[in-house]
């Protein structure tokens with residue numbers, strides 16, 4: 001919902017904190033989540049995520065959430081789905097070229113980032129979206145990627161993107177994921 005989306009940008013600092021807490025909780029719960037099986041958790045978690053983030057951020061479930069790097073403004077709401085800043089068509093007042101009634105997603109992103117503790121992450125170049133991850137839970141992916149960063153054990157098939165975008169991997173690990181997908185390479 002557009003009003004909530006703009007609210008989230010205005011409260012980006014608080015959402016940044018909330019996201020950090022959520023990530024820590026999920027990382028802490030990894031022993032339990034692993035026992036249940038990430039594969040089994042995927043559908044219920046994606047269901048919750050779709051509804052919560054859909055309401056708050058107009059989330060499109062790209063599966064590679066970068067809200068913490070984009071001022072809590074979802075880049076997938078850009079009609080051109082640009083992930084690294086605005087196109088050249090921003091209208092006066094910061095409105096979108098394609099949807100003139102909507103503020104440019106990237107104008108909002110810079111606004112949100114300016115309020116955040118780690119808002120400078122917006123300067124890190126993000127890789128293109130991997131469409132095969134669409135619809136999956138970015139929350140679960142984020143915690144798996146953090147655990148991977150601590151414990152290692154990456155999926156050899158997925159190193160190309162992570163190697164090409166090391167800064168993005170560091171600031172928003174889901175944007176260049178390394179862990180095997182549940183049921184595809186060992187992560188159950």
Ligand code: SF4
Pocket residue numbers: 053057058059060061062063064065066067074075076138
């Ligand atoms: S970046 Fe992706 S996962 Fe995050 S809110 Fe946007 S569509 Fe949803």
